Amino acid sequence: MSKLIIRTNRCKGCNVCVTFCPKKVLALDTLGKIYAVDEASCIQCGQCELRCPDFAIRVAPKEAK
Amino acid sequence: MSQPKLMQGNEACALGALAAGVRFFGGYPITPSTEIAEQLAEQLPKVGGTFIQMEDEIASMAVILGASLAGKKVLTATSGPGFSLKQELIGYAAIAEIPCVIANVQRVGPSTGQPTSPAQGDVMQARWGTHGDHPMIALSPWTVRESFDVAVKAVNYAERFRTPVIILLDEVVGHMREKVVLPADNEIEIYSRRQPTKSREEGYQPFTPEADLVPNPADFGTGYRIHVTGLVHDDTGFPSGSPKITEQCIKRLHEKIDCVKDEITHYDEFFMEDAEIAVVTYGGTARTAYAAVEEARAQGKKVGMIRLMTIWPFADKVIKQAAAKCKALLVPEMNYGQLVMEIERAAAGQTKVVSMPKYNTEIFTPNEISGAIDQLLSEVAK
Amino acid sequence: MKDYEEYFRTNRLPHIWCPGCGNGIVMKSIAKAIAKLDLDQDKTVIVSGIGCSSRASGYMDFDTLHTAHGRAIPFATGVKLANPELNVIVITGDGDCTAIGGNHFIHGARRNIDLTVVLFNNNIYGMTGGQASPLTPTSKKATTAPYGVVDRPFDPCQLAQAAGATYIARGTAFHAAQLPDLIAKGIQNKGFSLIEAITPCPISYGRRNKLGDSPAMLKLMSESAVPLTAYGKLAPEQQEGKFPIGVLHESHFGEYSKEYSHVIERAEGGQK
Numbered sequence: 136m137s138k139l140i141i142r143t144n145r146c147k148g149c150n151v152c153v154t155f156c157p158k159k160v161l162a163l164d165t166l167g168k169i170y171a172v173d174e175a176s177c178i179q180c181g182q183c184e185l186r187c188p189d190f191a192i193r194v195a196p197k198e199a200k
Numbered sequence: 201m202s203q204p205k206l207m208q209g210n211e212a213c214a215l216g217a218l219a220a221g222v223r224f225f226g227g228y229p230i231t232p233s234t235e236i237a238e239q240l241a242e243q244l245p246k247v248g249g250t251f252i253q254m255e256d257e258i259a260s261m262a263v264i265l266g267a268s269l270a271g272k273k274v275l276t277a278t279s280g281p282g283f284s285l286k287q288e289l290i291g292y293a294a295i296a297e298i299p300c301v302i303a304n305v306q307r308v309g310p311s312t313g314q315p316t317s318p319a320q321g322d323v324m325q326a327r328w329g330t331h332g333d334h335p336m337i338a339l340s341p342w343t344v345r346e347s348f349d350v351a352v353k354a355v356n357y358a359e360r361f362r363t364p365v366i367i368l369l370d371e372v373v374g375h376m377r378e379k380v381v382l383p384a385d386n387e388i389e390i391y392s393r394r395q396p397t398k399s400r401e402e403g404y405q406p407f408t409p410e411a412d413l414v415p416n417p418a419d420f421g422t423g424y425r426i427h428v429t430g431l432v433h434d435d436t437g438f439p440s441g442s443p444k445i446t447e448q449c450i451k452r453l454h455e456k457i458d459c460v461k462d463e464i465t466h467y468d469e470f471f472m473e474d475a476e477i478a479v480v481t482y483g484g485t486a487r488t489a490y491a492a493v494e495e496a497r498a499q500g501k502k503v504g505m506i507r508l509m510t511i512w513p514f515a516d517k518v519i520k521q522a523a524a525k526c527k528a529l530l531v532p533e534m535n536y537g538q539l540v541m542e543i544e545r546a547a548a549g550q551t552k553v554v555s556m557p558k559y560n561t562e563i564f565t566p567n568e569i570s571g572a573i574d575q576l577l578s579e580v581a582k
Numbered sequence: 583m584k585d586y587e588e589y590f591r592t593n594r595l596p597h598i599w600c601p602g603c604g605n606g607i608v609m610k611s612i613a614k615a616i617a618k619l620d621l622d623q624d625k626t627v628i629v630s631g632i633g634c635s636s637r638a639s640g641y642m643d644f645d646t647l648h649t650a651h652g653r654a655i656p657f658a659t660g661v662k663l664a665n666p667e668l669n670v671i672v673i674t675g676d677g678d679c680t681a682i683g684g685n686h687f688i689h690g691a692r693r694n695i696d697l698t699v700v701l702f703n704n705n706i707y708g709m710t711g712g713q714a715s716p717l718t719p720t721s722k723k724a725t726t727a728p729y730g731v732v733d734r735p736f737d738p739c740q741l742a743q744a745a746g747a748t749y750i751a752r753g754t755a756f757h758a759a760q761l762p763d764l765i766a767k768g769i770q771n772k773g774f775s776l777i778e779a780i781t782p783c784p785i786s787y788g789r790r791n792k793l794g795d796s797p798a799m800l801k802l803m804s805e806s807a808v809p810l811t812a813y814g815k816l817a818p819e820q821q822e823g824k825f826p827i828g829v830l831h832e833s834h835f836g837e838y839s840k841e842y843s844h845v846i847e848r849a850e851g852g853q854k
């Protein structure tokens with residue numbers, strides 16, 4: 136299960152989520168759209184979703200262990 | 201029928217609005233309209249309605265529009281400078297199709313002008329005061345009793361056509377006291393605002409016009425979650441930059457009023473059957489004109505009179521007919537000559553149109569109008 | 583608790599705002615506050631003025647009213663008074679609220695009418711391309727202040743307090759976790775509430791004032807915003823360039839529509 140849900144069509148490439156991700160999970164692609172470079176490191180802290188101005192990135196609900 | 205009562209035009213206007221179902225008034229004091237606000241401050245809460253004095257006329261206009269969207273029949277009242285301040289939001293009401301009534305008791309302008317003196321100088325502002333293309337309904341009473349009736353009509357038209365309606369009083373009618381008999385409640389025809397007939401699921405769109413070209417946007421709080429904006433919008437209510445939608449939107453606003461133009465054009469004709477000349481008049485001035493015309497008739501002069509209650513949309517047909525049969529039309533107005541321009545346009549050169557402006561704070565005397573009638577009669581006899 | 587996106591008209595997204603514009607963050611915070619309080623979506627009305635921020639009403643799935651420039655508060659006053667059971671939230675920009683709408687703002691506060699005003703403060707006129715607003719700080723640049731703003735900005739929170747608002751809070755787009763709570767408390771207050779939400783306008787304000795991109799502007803907010811109690815402990819020279827956030831003021835006074843309902847009771851009963 137992926138930890139992040141990305142709606143590329145909404146992303147405007149502002150770099151906000153990239154800047155505030157504590158684990159350097161995110162990056163902008165050559166088209167200026169967000170993608171996860173290292174989803175494995177994601178701790179699902181929610182910082183990216185919290186400040187995304189475009190509702191383009193959501194953190195998936197944590198899977199029950 | 202109720203007992204005859206002595207009252208002012210302003211008071212009758214307030215009571216008419218109340219009888220038509222107005223339950224919300226927002227206003228800002230200004231002479232000579234203040235009695236309307238004072239009357240409603242007293243009466244509205246007695247029937248569960250709301251009166252609020254706002255910080256200025258712009259806010260007064262805004263507050264009634266908000267209340268109208270939340271389902272109330274609404275009124276504001278003002279004069280000259282306040283009418284100027286309301287203009288932007290009158291345009292808002294026109295494009296967003298929000299029912300509302302604005303009573304403007306005209307006084308001498310421009311600016312502070314002559315605050316307590318009568319005038320009819322806002323006739324063109326009533327039509328064109330806000331920017332852009334939009335239709336307008338404006339009604340002007342000439343008696344105290346008619347101030348009541350016009351208020352009822354104004355509220356009904358505002359609700360039925362979802363448009364701003366202006367009551368053009370003047371200081372003469374607004375402050376005049378007459379004994380009047382008001383109609384009983386069951387004699388008053390009241391239009392209740394239409395509600396949506398479909399649900400959102402059934403494809404309801406708030407600004408889709410019905411057969412009468414008037415849409416049915418739902419009142420706020422009824423579960424439709426509509427969007428209202430002053431931007432040009434499509435049937436969904438959301439803004440559209442499309443030239444086609446823009447054209448449709450502005451065209452329909454006009455057509456919804458154009459298609460009922462005859463029905464809402466109210467006027468009286470007096471002694472018109474064989475009239476050689478006619479006085480075309482409205483509001484307080486029509487009272488003096490009537491006295492002069494009546495006297496002329498008593499002396500056997502072939503003079504008629506057309507008294508317009510509906511100022512906008514303009515009574516083109518009526519004037520055109522009069523122009524076809526009369527040798528001249530005399531237009532006394534308490535301004536520098538405003539409605540006379542429309543009369544000239546409607547007469548289209550078929551007859552002579554004579555402007556009789558007066559703008560010195562004094563109302564016309566019957567003698568002045570009689571004099572003008574006699575002069576005109578002698579001119580057309582040549 | 584409903585998901586905040588359930589309060590959006592998602593078919594209208596993506597929104598019109600520039601990349602990095604903070605308006606989306608503040609709008610999301612309003613939706614989260616509504617979710618938190620579980621307000622009836624059919625009994626909640628969003629009223630906005632004119633400006634970039636005021637476009638938010640079009641994206642929110644309620645009865646929404648996008649009014650004229652500066653006039654959101656008196657429109658909202660009419661909605662609330664006509665139907666006091668409605669929750670009425672006002673979205674306004676700094677120019678909309680404190681310049682052209684300044685008089686309505688203080689009178690709304692004076693009446694203590696039950697509106698929750700969320701002021702999207704980006705320190706500039708965004709929509710018209712970067713002219714100075716009454717909240718542009720002194721000496722900052724704007725297209726109409728190419729040499730820097732000469733006059734002083736308002737503190738809208740102090741203004742609202744002096745005018746009689748009964749709940750006042752300030753937050754920022756950086757502190758996006760706190761903002762929904764500040765807004766929710768404002769909605770709960772039965773009276774006039776102001777939440778000043780400081781938000782980045784990288785395009786019309788940040789760029790001209792060399793404040794960097796949106797992430798840089800958000801970082802600056804994280805450095806200059808200080809929780810109220812901590813702010814109070816700072817020495818005056820330490821307060822320079824900083825501002826307090828959190829709930830700044832709470833007081834009690836009769837709410838207008840409630841008070842007017844008593845007028846109706848008295849009048850209906852024939853009393854004065």
Ligand SMILES: Cc1ncc(C[n+]2csc(CCOP(=O)(O)OP(=O)(O)O)c2C)c(N)n1
Nearest residue numbers: 633634635651675676677678706707708709
């Ligand atoms: C009566 C009127 N005057 C001027 C304008 C032009 N105008 C549109 S938005 C705006 C300023 C918006 O600035 P602000 O309220 O700070 O909102 P922002 O765009 O920054 O969110 C102005 C001056 C207008 N629409 N109406």
Ligand code: SF4
Nearest residue numbers: 156177179180181183
């Ligand atoms: S949830 Fe946290 S760790 Fe994961 S991508 Fe977002 S900010 Fe980075």
Ligand code: SF4
Nearest residue numbers: 146147149150152187
């Ligand atoms: S914050 Fe949102 S819009 Fe900005 S880059 Fe990240 S996902 Fe895209």
Ligand code: SF4
Nearest residue numbers: 599600603634708783
């Ligand atoms: S101009 Fe500024 S406020 Fe307007 S959308 Fe762009 S960034 Fe946002």
